[in-house]
Amino acid sequence: xxxxxxxxxxxxxxxxxxxxxxxxxxxxxxxxxxxxxxxxxxxxxxxxxxxxxxxxxxxxxxxxxxxxxxxxxxxxxxxxxxxxxxxxxxxxxxxxxxxxxxxxxxxxxxxxxxxxxxxxxxxxxxxxxxxxxxxxxxxxxxxxxxxxxxxxxxxxxxxxxxxxxxxxxxxxxxxxxxxxxxxxxxxxxxxxxxxxxxxxxxxxxxxxxxxxxxxxxxxxxxxxxxxxxxxxxxxxxxxxxxxxxxxxxxxxxxxxxxxxxxxxxxxxxxxxxxxxxxxxxxxxxxxxxxxxxxxxxxxxxxxxxxxxxxxxxxxxxxxxxxxxxxxxxxxxxxxxxxxxxxxxxxxxxxxxxxxxxxxxxxxxxxxxxxxxxxxxxxxxxxxxxxxxxxxxxxxxxxxxxxxxxxxxxxxxxxxxxxxxxxxxxxxxxxxxxxxxxxxxxxxxxxxxxxxxxxxxxxxxxxxxxxxxxxxxxxxxxxxxxxxxxxxxxxxxxxxxxxxxxxxxxxxxxxxxxxxxxxxxxxxxxxxxxxxxxxxxxxxxxxxxxxxxxxxxxxxxxxxxxxxxxxxxxxxxxxxxxxxxxxxxxxxxxxxxxxxxxxxxxxxxxxxxxxxxxxxxxxxxxxxxxxxxxxxxxxxxxxxxxxxxxxxxxxxxxxxx
Amino acid sequence: xxxxxxxxxxxxxxxxxxxxxxxxxxxxxxxxxxxxxxxxxxxxxxxxxxxxxxxxxxxxxxxxxxxxxxxxxxxxxxxxxxxxxxxxxxxxxxxxxxxxxxxxxxxxxxxxxxxxxxxxxxxxxxxxxxxxxxxxxxxxxxxxxxxxxxxxxxxxxxxxxxxxxxxxxxxxxxxxxxxxxxxxxxxxxxxxxxxxxxxxxxxxxxxxx
Ligand code: HEM
Ligand SMILES: [Cu+2]
Numbered sequence: 001x002x003x004x005x006x007x008x009x010x011x012x013x014x015x016x017x018x019x020x021x022x023x024x025x026x027x028x029x030x031x032x033x034x035x036x037x038x039x040x041x042x043x044x045x046x047x048x049x050x051x052x053x054x055x056x057x058x059x060x061x062x063x064x065x066x067x068x069x070x071x072x073x074x075x076x077x078x079x080x081x082x083x084x085x086x087x088x089x090x091x092x093x094x095x096x097x098x099x100x101x102x103x104x105x106x107x108x109x110x111x112x113x114x115x116x117x118x119x120x121x122x123x124x125x126x127x128x129x130x131x132x133x134x135x136x137x138x139x140x141x142x143x144x145x146x147x148x149x150x151x152x153x154x155x156x157x158x159x160x161x162x163x164x165x166x167x168x169x170x171x172x173x174x175x176x177x178x179x180x181x182x183x184x185x186x187x188x189x190x191x192x193x194x195x196x197x198x199x200x201x202x203x204x205x206x207x208x209x210x211x212x213x214x215x216x217x218x219x220x221x222x223x224x225x226x227x228x229x230x231x232x233x234x235x236x237x238x239x240x241x242x243x244x245x246x247x248x249x250x251x252x253x254x255x256x257x258x259x260x261x262x263x264x265x266x267x268x269x270x271x272x273x274x275x276x277x278x279x280x281x282x283x284x285x286x287x288x289x290x291x292x293x294x295x296x297x298x299x300x301x302x303x304x305x306x307x308x309x310x311x312x313x314x315x316x317x318x319x320x321x322x323x324x325x326x327x328x329x330x331x332x333x334x335x336x337x338x339x340x341x342x343x344x345x346x347x348x349x350x351x352x353x354x355x356x357x358x359x360x361x362x363x364x365x366x367x368x369x370x371x372x373x374x375x376x377x378x379x380x381x382x383x384x385x386x387x388x389x390x391x392x393x394x395x396x397x398x399x400x401x402x403x404x405x406x407x408x409x410x411x412x413x414x415x416x417x418x419x420x421x422x423x424x425x426x427x428x429x430x431x432x433x434x435x436x437x438x439x440x441x442x443x444x445x446x447x448x449x450x451x452x453x454x455x456x457x458x459x460x461x462x463x464x465x466x467x468x469x470x471x472x473x474x475x476x477x478x479x480x481x482x483x484x485x486x487x488x489x490x491x492x493x494x495x496x497x498x499x500x501x502x503x504x505x506x507x508x509x510x511x512x513x514x515x516x517x518x519x520x521x522x523x524x525x526x527x528x529x530x531x532x533x534x535x536x537x538x539x540x541x542x543x544x545x546x547x548x549x550x551x552x553x554x555x556x557x558x559x560x561x562x563x564x565x566x567x568x569x570x571x572x573x574x575x576x577x578x579x580x581x582x583x584x585x586x587x588x589x590x591x592x593x594x595x596x597x598x599x600x601x602x603x604x605x606x607x608x609x610x611x612x613x614x615x616x617x618x619x620x621x622x623x624x625x626x627x628x629x630x631x632x633x634x635x636x637x638x639x640x641x642x643x644x645x646x647x648x649x650x651x652x653x654x655x656x
Numbered sequence: 657x658x659x660x661x662x663x664x665x666x667x668x669x670x671x672x673x674x675x676x677x678x679x680x681x682x683x684x685x686x687x688x689x690x691x692x693x694x695x696x697x698x699x700x701x702x703x704x705x706x707x708x709x710x711x712x713x714x715x716x717x718x719x720x721x722x723x724x725x726x727x728x729x730x731x732x733x734x735x736x737x738x739x740x741x742x743x744x745x746x747x748x749x750x751x752x753x754x755x756x757x758x759x760x761x762x763x764x765x766x767x768x769x770x771x772x773x774x775x776x777x778x779x780x781x782x783x784x785x786x787x788x789x790x791x792x793x794x795x796x797x798x799x800x801x802x803x804x805x806x807x808x809x810x811x812x813x814x815x816x817x818x819x820x821x822x823x824x825x826x827x828x829x830x831x832x833x834x835x836x837x838x839x840x841x842x843x844x845x846x847x848x849x850x851x852x853x854x855x856x857x858x859x860x861x862x863x864x865x
Contacts, residue, residue, distance in 0.1 A: 138685075206692060207688075210684060210687055240694055243695070244699040244702060252706060255790075263798065263801075270713070271713070629815070633822075
């Protein structure tokens with residue numbers, strides 16, 4: 001082989017690590033296996049027609065869910081690798097560089113490619129059904145959002161075997177992430193994949209904002225809306241106002257890197273702190289973007305499993321709105337140590353502490369809802385109850401961190417690490433898992449078995465405390481974040497060892513969840529009624545899984561907990577209004593392959609930019625442009641489902 | 657009929673509203689576009705903020721006063737403001753159902769927009785030729801990015817308008833094309849507003865400082 005080719009290959013492919021060769025082999029084998037299975041079972045057409053071209057929010061939700069679980073797996077493996085390295089002093093398991101890459105991809109994946117798709121899965125699966133709509137406002141855009149996220153996730157994961165992973169932390173601060181200190185393509189992978197998925201997220205925020213504002217069933221005023229929808233509305237508002245800052249931060253850093261600009265460099269007048277500001281103007285709202293939907297899930301779950309309406313609905317809404325506004329005004333608490341001066345630091349410290357108040361209101365409301373309820377301790381409620389103490393500790397440590405002078409001590413120590421895992425895992429992940437268990441029957445038509453679910457919960461929950469409580473102590477003892485090893489004799493060994501044990505327990509919990517899914521898919525209880533939990537909101541009025549048009553007749557809403565009220569009316573023997581109305585043809589969007597193709601072209605663009613192969617990047621961008629123009633010239637984008645077809649579908653569900 | 661009626665544009669029409677708002681589906685898209693403009697405005701705000709932080713960091717290279725050409729940016733401003741006005745007349749003609757006049761005014765808008773871009777590009781080329789490149793100083797990085805980002809938006813708008821003129825020629829004024837023209841008009845006015853800020857924050861303050 002000519003030297004240039006070998007030289008190229010050794011730089012292009014990541015070499016020299018047994019783990020990475022293993023990953024290479026695994027990726028090739030898995031890809032071959034997928035190709036084989038699809039071809040052998042003649043599933044290509046099915047894949048294209050049912051999934052790749054779908055604009056149905058329910059299917060898009062399922063794809064988000066699968067992607068989120070896969071990314072949680074990869075991020076979890078990263079976490080276990082790091083914990084294994086830190087289990088004992090002078091660990092030799094990972095090299096320093098490799099450790100840097102792993103903590104970077106771990107954080108990035110978990111926030112942007114696990115938490116975000118997980119909440120979007122819930123948005124998609126639940127919101128249209130809860131507000132009595134047939135789809136989201138812009139189904140085609142919704143498909144684009146998903147595929148942009150998907151190709152971005154592929155792009156970032158590719159960095160593991162091609163070119164090398166980013167290694168400047170999930171926040172990617174310059175000057176470390178700027179060209180002079182970080183030449184490889186790793187940082188470019190980070191910037192482009194986040195940029196691409198960020199565009200998709202922004203579109204999702206917009207889509208659900210419009211959907212909720214404009215597409216609620218008749219009679220469903222904002223104050224009759226289920227609290228999950230309120231949570232999605234707040235999160236969407238935050239996405240709309242926060243994500244542009246991320247787009248700007250990433251774009252400017254990319255321009256620094258590819259065009260030699262000086263936004264954030266140390267030379268020629270650049271100012272790295274500007275990046276840090278822009279990043280956290282997005283970053284802090286982002287943590288609320290991922291936790292608010294979890295709050296929404298908890299509100300639904302406690303009401304259903306206590307068989308009571310939510311306590312203090314109005315105060316729930318109000319506190320959510322307060323959180324939405326204030327969370328935009330606290331970003332500086334991530335860098336008190338920048339030294340902006342006592343005035344600025346005090347303002348942001350106070351604002352941060354104030355957030356604890358509305359959050360506390362919500363927690364008390366959930367507890368009051370449960371109080372004297374007829375409680376059924378199902379898996380969703382179990383995760384909800386697990387969340388409460390977690391978040392209490394996480395919130396308390398958050399307030400401690402928000403004390404600006406004290407933060408000079410805590411900042412970038414393991415105390416901080418423990419804080420945000422406590423809120424992100426204890427809040428977002430617990431919430432999303434609760435939501436997954438809760439809405440699983442609605443999506444797939446069968447329930448997840450309770451026995452394994454309990455085991456999974458307890459392994460995960462106990463493992464969680466074993467893993468993260470010691471990290472508070474490590475923080476107090478001076479252990480800083482992002483160190484790949486430590487000497488013996490610091491007094492850190494015992495706590496680190498315990499923490500690693502906890503991490504493995506959580507790993508077991510995750511495996512049990514996966515096992516739970518597989519086992520229930522094979523032997524699970526079918527949900528024949530569409531209302532397995534005796535639910536309160538409109539999604540439970542539909543059969544499981546819901547027909548593709550969702551509602552044959554759009555329901556009219558007269559109160560909160562609309563479905564519960566309808567059931568009560570039925571129990572009282574009152575006539576059921578909607579089934580007497582005649583059916584009308586239903587207007588639906590057509591499937592389209594273009595969102596997928598457009599996203600693949602975005603991938604081409606991103607890959608080209610990552611390696612500074614500008615021809616490839618331009619081809620990708622031109623392709624994107626052509627897709628947009630083609631869409632503009634497309635007029636035949638919808639169709640009608642005729643009445644007889646609706647009648648047949650409804651009859652097949654045993655409904656008339 | 658209630659605005660809450662869903663996804664039934666062919667059934668659900670409001671005859672009392674302008675054509676672009678008459679169908680619920682179109683009204684939804686216009687609303688969605690407003691929300692998009694919010695995100696775009698915030699994106700510009702972030703880059704504006706960066707510019708404001710960095711514009712004194714000239715690294716002993718050209719300063720704003722040395723760089724900016726008063727005649728050039730005044731002409732650009734006048735041209736873009738006029739184009740916003742002509743696009744407004746276009747929408748007015750659309751509401752009156754005059755297809756020819758609508759396409760004509762869009763054409764005028766397009767030509768003005770293209771002149772604007774032409775002037776901007778020649779300004780940039782002259783700057784670069786005099787050694788004022790993006791990598792010269794933080795000020796220049798921010799300047800080229802902010803103004804260039806606006807220029808990219810305008811160019812995108814030109815491509816979009818071209819597509820719409822063809823569609824109007826083929827399809828005439830329907831509720832779909834009317835909605836599209838209306839939306840591109842919103843976009844165009846928005847870019848005008850952004851330019852007013854660029855004019856003030858970048859060029860005027862730059863000249864005065
Ligand atoms: C009462 C509420 C909260 C307060 C007062 C609070 C306060 C803080 C403060 C002051 C920091 C920065 C500490 C430092 O860097 O030294 C921080 C970091 C962080 N918080 Fe919170 N927090 C709260 C809730 C949350 C929630 C709900 C989440 C997520 C769901 C969250 C996620 C994070 C993350 C991810 C970081 C660190 C990111 C990094 O540096 O890599 N926090 N928090
Ligand atoms: Cu924060």
